[in-house]
Amino acid sequence: MIDIFIQLAYLLASVLFIFALRSLSRPDTARRGMQLAAFGMLIAVAATLLHTRIVTYEWILIGAAVGALIGYPLGMWVPMTAMPQRIAFSHAFGALAATLVGIGEYAHLYHEQSLTRGVMTALGFEVLLGALTVTGSLMAFGKLQELLPGRPITFPFQNFFNLALFGLGVAGLIWVVLFPYDVWVFGLICVIGLLVGILIVMPIGGADMPVVVSLLNAYAGLAAVATGFALDNNVLIVVGALDGASGFILSVAMSKAMNRSFANVLFGAFGSAGGADEAAASGASGEMTAIQVDDAALRLAFANRVIIVPGYGLAVAQAQHQARELVDLLEKRGVDVRFAIHPVAGRMPGHMNVLLAEAGISYDKLIDMEDINERFAGTDVALVVGANDVVNPAARTNKSSPIYGMPILNVSEATSVIVLKRGKGAGFSGVENDLFVAPKTSMLFGDAKQSLMQLGAEVKLA
């Protein structure tokens, strides 16, 4: 009887979770939907406390209290710029929970001598994927937080070695399915999972992190699915499937935005292309034309339509608020201002939108690449702030460029282009940019925050 009650509670929670994801299709319904999801979580947890296997509550309470104490700062204090590493960090948490439950369940069934092959398959997948996601996410966290070097770390025969190790993990998985009571093989799977997680993220550079974070999301989801199979818990299967679908869809979207094939993403073999050598060959020629703040401000102030192209440089300089002030001033003068958001403008999917929304910029001014690309033709000034690769014409014209084939924003179709840039160096991927030396482009050198502030002051005077 209690069991049926718990199952019905799980069903209700699943429905609420799906409803919440549906509500995320619109910004004005999203918040309410997520509040319902939180309510669903509460129902599921409350019902679980009635489970007949539970005989003591003290350790549950201790764990929950500590978790809540860790979770609160992770929810309320983490700045929006740190969102990618924060998400990577929680993937590690989620996967660790799944892995530990897998090991605990194995110990329980081993003790009862009731391990079946079906359950063993699920448990094997659970710990292999879980362990891989734990260390993979921690590596991604370390790179994003700059605790680890962001550049790719490579060694000879890396892909071969990784594949061989992963193959050994799969072989171990098959072994424990056939012989469930070989504890050492089960332990070996955990260790291999942990190692593979480190090894697959190691060769990946900082610019590829949006793909990695999405992919780890999918892996964490699949680990949850395996947990659901092992424990015969449908709500875990449903949520894991949702999580996995979300992770894979975002990975595909991100890999498309960076022109990498899905197979490349799936096997984590990306980021190992020797970009540096090729970049030297594709060096742009010509001189950059510098512009002074007052000239740039006049051009903006007397424009009809302006499109701002924000890049990660804007976030690094913490210049979102200055950007917003400039937009407000321009709009007061009747200038039509939009933001062009490239899918990989930040360090994770949709990151730039969140950063700009935080600064109070209305979301209907944030236009996706597909929708805004045709608007550049009728635009007087394209203002590029701290973006480089996403506006690099080499992605279209130069076959030897490492970013060749990546979809870019049509900035060069605007009547004139002003680029705010810290210095004369190359972008994140080390590629020179032809846009910066084009005749219609003017460069405004300096810190993005300072430049935007000065532009705002000058626009006020104009």
Place this chain on the structure above:
Amino acid sequence: MTSTAVIQLFVFVLAGFVGFQAITRVPPLLHTPLMAATNAISGISLVASIVLAGANQSVLSTVLGTIAVGCAMANVVGGFLITDRMLAMFDKAKAAKQEERASAKVH
């Protein structure tokens, strides 16, 4: 394959399909909140952790279960809070604009 496993497979495939349908409709604008949201929801592994921590099977199980409860709870609390924080910003951005419009009418 047992009948339970077949039912589980049904649930998995259909949920994956529903998830795919729902998530392809999420605009890139909300992709970061989406990740935070799936992160929060995936804290549902809390229910499995709770059973392990409370079942009192062995010291090992209780220790593993308690750590798992902590991890999952951190995701639930942190995940829902940060998602709400982000979505409130998208709300606020809209509210700010409406305010602007209203004040523009007054002037």
